[in-house]
Amino acid sequence: MCLPFPRLKNALLCRILVYVVVIGAFAVPAVIVVKLPFVPDGIKALACIGAMAGCLVYAIKNFCILMELDILFATLHCYNTARACFTLPRSFSAQSVRRRISRFGHPCMPTALAPQPQILRYKSSAPMTIYSSGIEKLMAVYSVELLDQEQYRLIVSSAKANARALKGAKKHRFLDRAQRSAPLHQVIVIVILADRVEEQLRAGLSDIVDKGGGDGSETAALPCVVDLERRSCTFDSMRLPYVGFGYPVKNRGIRLIRRYLFGGRFPYAASPQTLPPIVGLEPEQTLWRFWRELRDEPDSNNRKTIKRFKKMQHGDMTVEDGYLYLKWQDHGIGVPVKLHTDARTVEVGAIDQWLYPKANKIAKSTVESIKDMIAERFAAEGCAVTYTIDT
Incomplete structure (x- = not known):
């Protein structure tokens, strides 16, 4: 029987518990043995070595599942903490936001492209890893009375033009060879202080x-629309999961918004507008049940494959789920297939390995x-067969 907690909606806790369970399952018995006073030192040493070896073997054997769980829960945590729209705190003031942003980095002269930002600040930091040659952060502030779609487009275009003009403005010294050849990371936060927002624009x-x-990893542009009439702030708050390599610049931009517009803390309690639920994922499902299903999924697929081909006779052919x-x-094969009814053609994946009883x-x-048999089958339906899909 599985514990009723934690659930997938507590993604960060689930991510931590995966590591705690994997390490603790081997470390706890070893610690217990070491703490027993009547156990010889040799047995204690063997218990520690055995625990480390067992943990290593388990991690290697289940590496794919553990990595899949880690990335999934990291992404799910970012998804759960994102909001379609944040409610501005009561203490929010456009003047104080401008004042705080004016202390960020150093000022820059904007390009001639209209509309020009009221405030344009630039800051470049030396890289701490080999994945970038520098980290540039920009903040541009615009103020409008009525924000419509055309005005929004012009503001974003103006901000991006300023970002391009300032890219690489500061050169960093003492970079190693890998850092010099790495891409320059840049993020620009486009703060739009709007007295009112057009209803058609506000709806979407x-x-x-x-x-x-931008891709969010190396470059990102984050428009942040502050609707002063409705006391709301709308921006792309979906962070990218950090898995130990280069830190995504989009996350750096979100941190700038949190610091300079919200005083360092997002008002989650006052902002219930969460993103739509992920299709196929149950937030109330427990970690243990999800982990077991993920672990048993390959075995389940293998059982379905064996059952399918045992029922089939030589020459039998079926198309299911693409x-x-x-x-x-x-023997049996399973290859992807796409049917184009308008062109009366069928795209079939490369046929090079058996799926059943084992990959050969x-x-x-x-x-x-086999190709002749497939062509004959679809020719009867008036379709030509091409082999263009790589498996």
Whole structure:
């Protein structure tokens, strides 16, 4: 029987518990043995070595599942902490925001492209890792009475032009070879202080700001629309999961927004506008049940494959869930397939390995025979077959 907690909605706790369980399952018995006074020192040493070896073997054997869990829970935590829109705190003041941003970095002269930002600040930091040659952070502040779609587009274009003009403005010394050849990371936060927002723009604002620009890892543009009339702040608050390599610059931009617009803390309690739930993922599902299902999924797929091909006879062919399954004597193949009804063509994946009973290379003569059988099957339906999908 599984414990009723934690649940997937507590993604950060789930991520921590994965490591605690894996390490603790081997460390706790070893610690207990070491603490027993009547156990000889040799047995204690063997217990410690055995625990470390067992943990290492388990981690290697289940490396893919553990990494999948880690990335999934990291992404889910970022998703759960994101909001479609944040409610401004009562203490929010546009003047104080301008004053705080004016102390960030150093001022820069904006480009001639209109509209020009009221405040343009630039800060460049030396890299701490080999994944970048520098980290540039920019903040541009614009003020408008009425923000419509065209005005929003012009402001974002102006901010991006300023970011391009300032890219690489400061050179860092004492970089090693890997850092010099690494890309320059840059993020610009575009703060738009709007007295009012056009209703048509306001209705789809959360979707529009998500298209700020950049990949989020090396470059990012974060439009942040502050609706002073509705006391709301809309920006792309979905962080990218950090998995131990280069820290995403998008996350740095979100930290700037949190510090300079919200005083260092997002008002989660006052901002219930969470993102839509992820399809196929149950937030109330427990970690232990999800972990077990993820672990048993490959075995379940193997059982389905064995059951399918045992029922099929030589030459039987079926298409299910975008895959074509064909039984050839005592073997079977499963390849991706796409049917284009308008063009009357079928794209079939490369046929080079058996799926059943185990993965082995298929002889060339057998491949040609299988292709002839597939072509004959679809020719009866008036479709031509092409092999363009790589497996």
